[in-house]
Amino acid sequence: MTKTLTFKNEELAAIGNLLGTLSLKNKASRGRTKLIKLVSAKNDEYIEERKDVLEPFIKKDEAGNSVEGDTPGSVVLIEEKQDEATAAINEIDEESAVIEFTEYSEKMKALYDAIVDYSSEFSNQDAMAYDLLMDQLESAFENETEGTK
Template sequence: MTKTLTFKNSELSVVGNFLGTLSLKNKASRGRTKLIKLISTKNDEYNEERKDALEPFIKKNEAGNNVEGDTPGSVVLIEEKRDEANAAIKEIDEESAVIDFTEYSEKMKSLYDVIVDYPTEFSDTDAVIYDLLMDQLESAFENETEETK
């Protein structure tokens, strides 16, 4: 049976970063590492989609190159098309990123088992990210439990 987690594209990096902060051992740590790699791959796809979606809205100089913004790696958008660009980006941000972890199911189950009762308290943003991650893991592994009954 296929096992998946589903996040919004805009949630990928925060979930990956959160996982990196957890203190885990053995199989749970290996599960985390596999999940971070899967998230990273999806996040790369997401960033490429954002870049492609923004291309028609980027201001070009006389040589046809992108006009760079004030911060490194940023670009300047055509002012008249800024709302259209923001709408395109928002749409991509809200799209679902489905992560198939079937081949790592045993390691993910170990990760789930350890973080379900994680000994550290989470607050603010970390608490929200933990809840988001646990909703997905619970969904994946509770369905498994119900199917074996």
């Protein structure tokens, strides 16, 4: 049976950041490392998609180069198309990122078992990311738990 986790694209960075802060040992740590790699790959795809979608809305100079914004790495959008650009980005942000982890199922189960009663407290973005991650891990492993009862 295929095992997956599903997050919104805009949630990927927070999930990856949270995973990086957890103090884990052995198989749970290996599961975390595998999951970070999978989340990172999906996040890279998401960033590329955002760039591709924004391209038609970016203001260009006479040479055809993107006009840079005030902050490093940012660009200036064509003023008349800002609403359209925002709508396109919001659509990509809300799309589902499905992470298939069947081959790492044992390590993911160890990760789940290690963080289900994690002793440290979470706040703000980490608390929200923990809740999202746990919802997905619980869904992935609830059938196994029900099968052993």
